[in-house]
Amino acid sequence: MDKLAYGVGAVDFQARIDYARLRAERLARAQAALKEAGLAAALLTRTENIRYTTALRGPFFAPQLRYVLLFAEHDPVVYELGDILEGQKRHATWIKPENWRFAYCWLNGIAGPDAIRAEAKRFADAIVRDLKEHGCYGEKLGTDGLDEAGRQALLEAGVQLAPAMPALLKARSIKTPDEVACIRLAIAIANRGYARLCEVLRPGLRERDVGGAVYEAMMQAGAEVVSGGVRSGPNTFEVYHIGNTDRMIEVGDLLYLNTCSTTFNGYRVCIYRSFIVGRRPNARERDWYARCRDRVYAVISEIRPGATTADAAKHFLPASTWGYEAEQRLLVAEVGHGIGMTYEEPVISRVFSFEHPQPFEPGQVIAVEAREGEPGYGGVRLEEMVLVTETGHEILTTWPADQLVQVGHIVD
Numbered sequence: 001m002d003k004l005a006y007g008v009g010a011v012d013f014q015a016r017i018d019y020a021r022l023r024a025e026r027l028a029r030a031q032a033a034l035k036e037a038g039l040a041a042a043l044l045t046r047t048e049n050i051r052y053t054t055a056l057r058g059p060f061f062a063p064q065l066r067y068v069l070l071f072a073e074h075d076p077v078v079y080e081l082g083d084i085l086e087g088q089k090r091h092a093t094w095i096k097p098e099n100w101r102f103a104y105c106w107l108n109g110i111a112g113p114d115a116i117r118a119e120a121k122r123f124a125d126a127i128v129r130d131l132k133e134h135g136c137y138g139e140k141l142g143t144d145g146l147d148e149a150g151r152q153a154l155l156e157a158g159v160q161l162a163p164a165m166p167a168l169l170k171a172r173s174i175k176t177p178d179e180v181a182c183i184r185l186a187i188a189i190a191n192r193g194y195a196r197l198c199e200v201l202r203p204g205l206r207e208r209d210v211g212g213a214v215y216e217a218m219m220q221a222g223a224e225v226v227s228g229g230v231r232s233g234p235n236t237f238e239v240y241h242i243g244n245t246d247r248m249i250e251v252g253d254l255l256y257l258n259t260c261s262t263t264f265n266g267y268r269v270c271i272y273r274s275f276i277v278g279r280r281p282n283a284r285e286r287d288w289y290a291r292c293r294d295r296v297y298a299v300i301s302e303i304r305p306g307a308t309t310a311d312a313a314k315h316f317l318p319a320s321t322w323g324y325e326a327e328q329r330l331l332v333a334e335v336g337h338g339i340g341m342t343y344e345e346p347v348i349s350r351v352f353s354f355e356h357p358q359p360f361e362p363g364q365v366i367a368v369e370a371r372e373g374e375p376g377y378g379g380v381r382l383e384e385m386v387l388v389t390e391t392g393h394e395i396l397t398t399w400p401a402d403q404l405v406q407v408g409h410i411v412d
Contacts, residue, residue: 008185008222008264017185017265022178023055023094026171027076033171034072034142034164041131042142042164043154044068048341049144049168051266054078056092057224062107063147069127074134079103079126101126106149120153128157144168173338173345174363179267180387183340183365185222186264187385187396190271192221193228193259194399201407203251203278207232210257211244218262227261232277237379239333239371251278254285254378255407270339270367271397272383278408288372289380289404295370296382299336299348303368303386303393307360309346312336313353316370327351336368339385364388365396380404 006016030053034042044050045067047060053070058081060066069077078095080088082102089100104123106116131137141154142164151161175183196217201210207230215226229243232255249255256274263269274289281289298315316334319327327350336348346358348368360366366386373379385396 004184004188008189017178017181019055019178020094022176022182025176025178026052026055029171029174029176030070030168031072033167034070036170037142037164037167038140039142039162039164039167040072040136040139041134042070042144042167043127043146044070044144044164044168045146045150046144048172048266052168052172052341054092054095056080056088056095057266058084058088062105063145064103064123064150065105066103069130071134071136075099077101077130081105101130109149116149117153120149121156123150124153124157124159127154128159131159142167169345172340174361175340175365175387176363179340180363180365182265182267183269183385184396186262186267186269187271187398189218189221189223189264190259190262190269191399193218193226193262194257194273197230197257197275198405198407201249201255201275201277203249203253203408205249206246207249208244208246210249214257214259218259222264223262224265225261225263227263228257228259230255230257232378234376234378236274236381237371237373237377238375239381249277251408253277254373254380256381258381258383260383266341268339268341270337270369270383270385271399272369272381273399273401273405274380274382275405275407280406281404285380285404289382292370292372292380292382293401295334296368296384299368299370300384300386300393300395303336303360303366303388305360305362305388305390305392308357309336309348309353309360310357312348313350316348316350318350334370336366339365339367360388362388362390 006014045064050068054068058066066081067079077099079101085102104119106119109116140160140162142162144164193214196214200213211230218226231243232249233253236254256272258272260270261268299312302312319329338344338346367383369383371381387394387396
């Protein structure tokens with residue numbers, strides 16, 4: 001396991017993350033993926049695709065607030081939200097001055113149907129002008145999530161549309177060394193959150209009291225965005241995807257903290273760790289955790305070049321184990337998934353992997369998670385992040401996961 005030898009900042013005395021190289025290599029991967037897919041250009045509206053191809057970070061509170069016209073053979077053209085355009089020009093000097101535009105957006109339709117059609121036409125006309133200027137009008141234009149008004153306006157302007165997400169997902173699946181370094185730092189930041197939980201958690205605090213302290217610690221450590229949450233007591237099984245509530249944590253509670261979607265420079269972690277409050281775990285709780293951990297590590301044991309997601313998915317238990325009627329009930333509970341700027345390829349799942357296996361490739365980062373417990377009582381959950389290497393895999397997550405961790409004042 002490679003240990004981090006540096007911090008989150010930039011310095012002149014160490015070779016750290018090379019952000020210029022990071023931007024250039026990501027753009028080159030995306031452009032190569034477009035070429036392979038037969039796309040001369042793609043209109044990118046999803047925030048993770050904008051970040052991946054241009055390194056631009058910006059607001060999102062309405063669809064298509066900002067977008068990028070990515071060309072396979074030319075530099076990208078950025079359509080930025082108008083009131084941050086000048087600031088972006090000042091800071092993002094790697095975007096050529098002639099490639100900045102202001103964006104057209106209909107704010108999710110709040111101006112009414114006539115206004116939508118008028119603004120969508122302006123939007124389409126601007127895209128057509130850039131396509132013609134770059135010699136791409138008449139060829140297929142990829143899209144990654146354009147709404148119906150935008151699609152209709154482009155079709156009426158004579159633009160042929162095609163899916164762009166498969167190409168972008170393929171590009172993003174394999175991480176460059178600088179991307180892996182960003183993920184390592186994101187994990188280190190998440191560890192600060194787990195350390196803070198162990199410092200502050202006491203019976204009588206609310207989930208949100210502990211979650212707030214965790215968020216503060218991760219932000220202080222250098223997180224770009226903090227996310228995740230504390231879930232306790234009966235809300236730990238079955239999985240309850242709402243955390244940091246006002247529930248008061250009690251002695252004897254099972255509890256877990258996920259730091260999922262906490263980011264460093266756009267790269268997310270997906271990590272779960274489980275705890276028990278104020279006492280030592282009993283035999284049943286230890287058994288749950290042992291089974292959960294064994295399953296996660298059995299899946300991880302299959303991750304290597306030359307193997308597929310079908311090899312790994314066989315270690316997940318069928319949904320019928322818990323009385324569920326279909327594997328889809330465990331879609332995000334018993335799963336391995338690529339992780340980078342969002343969920344990415346590949347996926348390890350009994351829903352998909354047996355009939356549609358995906359190969360493991362060096363450079364993929366995969367999060368593997370499972371859970372055990374009893375409804376009404378509570379349960380445990382564990383998630384590890386894994387890098388596929390040339391010869392096998394490396395577990396990137398470093399917070400201890402050998403056993404259920406005791407927190408708070410321990411009552412014998």
